Amino acid sequence: MKSPDSVAYYEHHAHRLLDLSARTRNPGELLPFAEILTPGARILDLGCGAGDDLILFSKAGFQGVGVELGPVRAKWARERAPGVEVLERNLLLLSLKEGEYDAVWANRSLHHFSPEETQRIVATAFRGLKPRGVFGLILYEGSESFEDREGDLSGPSRYLHPWNEKAACSMIEQSGFRIRKVGRQPADPSRGHPLPSLLLLAEKI
Numbered sequence: 001m002k003s004p005d006s007v008a009y010y011e012h013h014a015h016r017l018l019d020l021s022a023r024t025r026n027p028g029e030l031l032p033f034a035e036i037l038t039p040g041a042r043i044l045d046l047g048c049g050a051g052d053d054l055i056l057f058s059k060a061g062f063q064g065v066g067v068e069l070g071p072v073r074a075k076w077a078r079e080r081a082p083g084v085e086v087l088e089r090n091l092l093l094l095s096l097k098e099g100e101y102d103a104v105w106a107n108r109s110l111h112h113f114s115p116e117e118t119q120r121i122v123a124t125a126f127r128g129l130k131p132r133g134v135f136g137l138i139l140y141e142g143s144e145s146f147e148d149r150e151g152d153l154s155g156p157s158r159y160l161h162p163w164n165e166k167a168a169c170s171m172i173e174q175s176g177f178r179i180r181k182v183g184r185q186p187a188d189p190s191r192g193h194p195l196p197s198l199l200l201l202a203e204k205i
Contacts, residue, residue: 005112005157005158005159006112006157006158006159007069007070008156009149009155009156009157009158010049010070010073010158011070011071011072011073012155012156013150013152013155014050014070014072014073014076017049017050017192018050018076020191020192021050021052024188024190024191024192025052025191026191027056029107029138029185029199030053030056030057030107032136032181032183032199032201033103033105033134033136033199033201034056034057034060034062036134036180036201037062037102037103037134038102039061040061040062040063041062041063041102041103041134042062042063042065042100042101042102042103043057043062043063043064043065043101043102043103043104043105044065044067044096044101044103044104044105044125044128045057045064045065045066045067045105045106045107046067046091046094046104046105046106046109046110046121046125047067047068047091047106047107047108047109047110047112048064048066048067048068048073048074048077048086049068049070049073049077049109050073050076050077050080051066051073051076051077051078051080051081051084051086053105053107054066054077054080054081054084054086055080055081058081058083058084064081064084065084065085065086065087065101066081066084066085066086066087067086067087067089067091067094068086068087068088068089069088069089069090069091071088074086074087074088091109091110091113091121091124092113092117092120092121094121094124095124096124096125096127096128097128098127098128099128099129099130099131099133100128100130101128101129101130101133102129102130102133102134103129103133103134103135103136104125104128104129104133104134104135104136105136105137106121106125106136106137106138107137107138108138108139108140108193108197110122110137110139111139111140111160111161111162111163112158112159112160112161113159113161114145114161115161115167115171118161118171119171119174119175122135122171122172122175122177123175125175126175126176126177126204129204130204131204131205132203132204132205133203133204134180134201134202134203134204135172135177135201135202135203135204136199136200136201136202137199137200138185138197138198138199138200139162139163139168139197139198139200140160140162140163140193140194140195140196140197140198141162141163141164141165141184141195141196141197141198142162142163142164142195142196143162143164144162145159145160145161145162146160147159147160148160148194150192150194160195162195163198165182165198168198168200169182169200172200172202173202176204176205177202177203177204177205178202178203178205179200179201179202180201180202180203181199181200181201182198182199182200182201183198183199184196184197184198184199185197185199
């Protein structure tokens with residue numbers, strides 16, 4: 001699931017992005033998150049795309065549930081991760097029961113929203129987590145919002161709002177979380193990541 005302003009971009013580039021992920025995916029970036037989960041944890045994947053992380057969660061013995069607004073990528077996620085529930089929802093309209101998940105994961109999905117929208121989604125994640133549940137997310141790191149077409153001037157754009165560490169941690173803590181870990185990854189245009197990334201792990205308190 002991406003911001004409504006970015007969904008068209010990801011649907012337009014769905015085949016290219018699936019091929020790119022197959023060639024360049026780095027499963028290791030999930031390890032810091034997965035290593036602090038209890039066996040069999042129920043994970044909500046916010047913006048699951050074509051299901052790459054849901055597949056890895058299943059292989060690790062976790063119970064994944066995906067949320068993806070783009071119908072093409074949601075369909076692929078269901079096909080590629082058989083038996084895993086994938087909801088077609090706008091994250092801004094997502095409603096969760098209190099304490100229904102052990103963990104919530106958002107891999108480069110929330111930086112497609114404005115800061116105010118992101119705060120709302122983080123608050124929804126907080127509600128859906130059990131006490132001491134884990135919230136993990138990867139965000140692009142930077143200072144200015146922009147629209148990106150990746151050289152395809154005739155195609156739709158995606159909205160990107162990068163975060164700096166201080167602002168991201170403050171936003172998460174304001175929703176009631178305690179930050180457990182902050183990590184970084186360099187930009188890697190070959191994998192479709194034009195900016196460095198922040199890895200943030202937090203706990204519901």
